[in-house]
Amino acid sequence: MNHLLKVPVLAQRAFSISARQLKNKVPDAQKIFQEANGLPVHIKGGVRDVLMYRATMALTIGGTFYSIYWLVYCAFPHSKA
Numbered sequence: 001m002n003h004l005l006k007v008p009v010l011a012q013r014a015f016s017i018s019a020r021q022l023k024n025k026v027p028d029a030q031k032i033f034q035e036a037n038g039l040p041v042h043i044k045g046g047v048r049d050v051l052m053y054r055a056t057m058a059l060t061i062g063g064t065f066y067s068i069y070w071l072v073y074c075a076f077p078h079s080k081a
Contacts, residue, residue, distance in 0.1 A: 033044050043050050 033041060035044070037044075042053055
């Protein structure tokens with residue numbers, strides 16, 4: 001029963017102002033993305049953004065060709081062996 005008395009104290013500690021404060025990273029990101037450096041927005045984030053962009057484009061193009069292949073394959077009759 002004693003452990004139930006500690007619940008309000010623990011809840012107060014979890015939501016108190018003296019808890020660890022998180023740094024607001026939004027102003028830093030705004031500075032990066034609003035720079036006039038000639039880069040498109042989708043690659044201004046650095047190497048990680050470039051890799052994600054290229055992977056997305058590769059999967060999109062690959063998926064398009066794969067879909068076209070199966071559409072053509074299904075569109076024509078096949079000889080029965």
